[in-house]
Amino acid sequence: MANFAGYRRPYPGSQPNHLHPPYVSSMKRSPSKPLIYLPHTLSEITGPVFDASKIDVEACDLTRQHKGEPLGERITVSGRVLDENGRAVPHTLIEIWQANAAGRYLHKVDQHNAPLDPNFTGCGRALTDGEGRYRFTTIRPGEYPWRNHYNAWRPAHIHFSVFGPAFATRLVTQMYFPGDPLLAYDPIFNCTADEKARNRLISIFDWETTEPDEWLGYKFDIVLSGRLSTPWEK
Amino acid sequence: MNWLYQDELAGPGVAGERIAIAGRILDADGQGIPDAVLELWQANAQGKYAHPEDQQEKSAHPGFQGFGRVPTTEDGSFRFTTIKPGAVLGPDGKLQAPHIVVSVFMRGLLRRLVTRIYFPDEPANAADFALNLVEPGRRGTLVAKRTTEHVGNLEWNVVIQGPDETVFFDC
Numbered sequence: 001m002a003n004f005a006g007y008r009r010p011y012p013g014s015q016p017n018h019l020h021p022p023y024v025s026s027m028k029r030s031p032s033k034p035l036i037y038l039p040h041t042l043s044e045i046t047g048p049v050f051d052a053s054k055i056d057v058e059a060c061d062l063t064r065q066h067k068g069e070p071l072g073e074r075i076t077v078s079g080r081v082l083d084e085n086g087r088a089v090p091h092t093l094i095e096i097w098q099a100n101a102a103g104r105y106l107h108k109v110d111q112h113n114a115p116l117d118p119n120f121t122g123c124g125r126a127l128t129d130g131e132g133r134y135r136f137t138t139i140r141p142g143e144y145p146w147r148n149h150y151n152a153w154r155p156a157h158i159h160f161s162v163f164g165p166a167f168a169t170r171l172v173t174q175m176y177f178p179g180d181p182l183l184a185y186d187p188i189f190n191c192t193a194d195e196k197a198r199n200r201l202i203s204i205f206d207w208e209t210t211e212p213d214e215w216l217g218y219k220f221d222i223v224l225s226g227r228l229s230t231p232w233e234k
Numbered sequence: 235m236n237w238l239y240q241d242e243l244a245g246p247g248v249a250g251e252r253i254a255i256a257g258r259i260l261d262a263d264g265q266g267i268p269d270a271v272l273e274l275w276q277a278n279a280q281g282k283y284a285h286p287e288d289q290q291e292k293s294a295h296p297g298f299q300g301f302g303r304v305p306t307t308e309d310g311s312f313r314f315t316t317i318k319p320g321a322v323l324g325p326d327g328k329l330q331a332p333h334i335v336v337s338v339f340m341r342g343l344l345r346r347l348v349t350r351i352y353f354p355d356e357p358a359n360a361a362d363f364a365l366n367l368v369e370p371g372r373r374g375t376l377v378a379k380r381t382t383e384h385v386g387n388l389e390w391n392v393v394i395q396g397p398d399e400t401v402f403f404d405c
Contacts, residue, residue, distance in 0.1 A: 003325045009404070016344035025342025028262035032395050035404035036367050038348070042322045043335045044405055046285035047275060048301035095235060109269070125237070161235065166287075167275050167335055168405055170346060191344050 006040025007168040007225040008084060013194035022187035024148050040168050047167040050093040052127055060126035062098075062138040070120035072101025072139030074215040077175065077203065080132040081162060084226030088132030089169075094222075095125045095161040096136060103142030112144050137215065143182055155182035155189060164224040175220045176202045235271060235303065243274065243302045243316035248295055250279030250317025253386045255351065255378055258310045259338065262395035266310020270340035272392075274302035274314065274351075281320030281332070290323055318353060324363045331358035331365065338392055348405040351390050352377045368401050375400045 018030035038044070058064050063074060077096075081089040099105045099122060102114040106121055120139065128134045141156050157174045164170065176183060183189050183202070192198040200223070209217030244250065259270045277283045277300060282292040284299050304314045316334075324330035331352055338347040352359055354377055359365055365373050375398065378388035393400050 018344060018347070020344055023342065023344065026344060029267070029340060029342035029394055030344075031347065031399055031402050032262075033399050033402075035402050038364060038367065038403035038405050039325060040405070041324050041330065041364075042283065042288060042290075043275070043277075043330070043333070043350075046283040046287055048299060049285060095238075097235065123235075123237070166285075167337075170273070170337055172339060172346060188344070 004040055004042060004045050005227060005229045006045060007166060008228055010225070011194070011197075014192065014197035016191040017193075020187065020191040022149075023191060026191075040166075044168040045166045047163060047165065047170070050127065050163070051091075055093075055125055055127055060124055060134070060136050062096075062120065062122065062124045062136065064137075065121055066119040068119040070100065070117050070139050072117075072120075072142075074137070075140050076135055076137050076209055076211075076215050076217045077158065077220055078133070078135035078206075078209055078217065079219050079221040081128050081134065081164070081222045081224065082132055083164075083169075083224050087226075088128075088130075089164055089224060090128055090130045090132055092128050092132075092165065093125065093163045094128065094134050095123070096138075096158050097123045098138065098141040098158040099144055101139050101142050103144030114142070114144065135209075140177070140216075143180075148187060153182050153185070155180040155186050160220075160222065162222055162224065169224045171222070171224060173222070174201060177218070178202055178205055236305070238303050239305060240302045241304045241312075241314040243276070243298075243300065243314060245297055248278075248298045248317055250319075251386065252315065253318050253388055254313060254315045254384075255334075255388045255390050256311070256313035257389050257391040259306050259312065259340070259392040260310060260394065264396070266306070266308075267340055267394070268306055268308045268310055270306040270310070270312075270338060270392075272302075272304045272306075272312055272314075273337040273339070274304070274316070274334050275336075276300045276316065276319040276334040277322045279317050279320050281322045281329075283322065288322075292320075321358060328361070328363065329358065331356055331362035333362075333364070336392075338394075347392075347394070347402045349392065349400055349402050350376050354378060354380050354388070364403075372399075372401050
């Protein structure tokens with residue numbers, strides 16, 4: 001019997017190293033020994049499948065999860081989940097979380113001196129459709145200070161978590177906004193060595209999905225590892 | 235992410251040997267990491283994954299997904315219950331020893347860490363292909379330990395950095 005058709009490993013520099021000293025928290029939270037290369041097996045080419053029954057419709061609209069509307073600039077973030085071969089990744093789970101318009105997370109450890117918004121939780125989830133498309137409605141998150149270094153501010157960002165078709169394709173990343181002057185100073189954005197790969201984290205302002213009098217549209221496509229060859233068959 | 239927290243992977247009707255795995259996630263100073271999340275993926279007791287690409291001729295168990303998501307508490311502890319997975323197919327048509335695959339996420343970790351949990355007193359461990367990728371002195375970091383109280387209670391820790399560092403895979 002043949003072995004398993006696994007997923008492609010990332011190109012050098014296109015993903016962050018675990019140890020990135022400018023991001024101080026990585027110093028004590030990164031392995032010191034080299035990772036051991038694991039050929040993909042049935043355990044890695046499978047992964048959890050989520051069906052629509054677990055996802056409420058309002059879960060993809062972060063502005064409609066409470067009685068009132070959240071403060072801030074309403075936006076949509078939409079795009080496609082694709083693999084490196086350009087194939088859509090259908091029916092896969094995307095989760096997002098973000099700070100509110102004032103740059104404050106609804107989380108007990110966030111003590112940033114900015115107001116909470118009773119109408120904004122900042123968490124959303126959605127399944128991609130049959131063509132890998134997704135769309136969230138939310139508000140533009142605020143920048144916020146953190147203690148990594150002197151006068152450190154995180155650029156506005158939305159956290160993304162994507163499963164893809166297999167354990168091997170699991171990805172957690174962050175989406176940024178075009179033209180943000182804080183990007184150049186941010187050790188997390190800059191942890192990815194390859195400049196082109198890094199810039200793929202920046203969403204694109206999208207006139208097509210911008211709705212008159214309603215919201216600005218941003219486009220953010222997510223590319224997961226591609227399959228090395230066709231799956232084995234018995 | 236907490237809407238998907240799932241620390242009981244197997245509901246009451248799911249067949250298999252009931253186990254509980256508990257441990258801590260520790261940083262380079264041996265301090266518990268309070269903001270970590272583990273994700274778990276495993277086969278059912280027959281060794282079959284609830285996924286369309288598992289073509290093994292074994293029966294799926296309706297209602298058993300095999301996925302868990304478990305956060306750590308203030309001192310870096312976690313605990314989950316499940317059933318012991320059966321052996322699944324590995325490379326060259328050989329069975330792998332029973333195992334759970336694990337993703338580790340936390341603040342300060344720029345990419346997830348991938349590791350595996352194996353089971354103690356398991357003869358198949360000796361020939362397991364993934365364990366044999368690891369130098370013998372470090373294999374123990376991937377094998378849960380029996381705790382004295384109860385046969386199904388296992389301990390397994392994640393040491394991110396240091397002399398007892400857990401084996402992490404490039405996956």
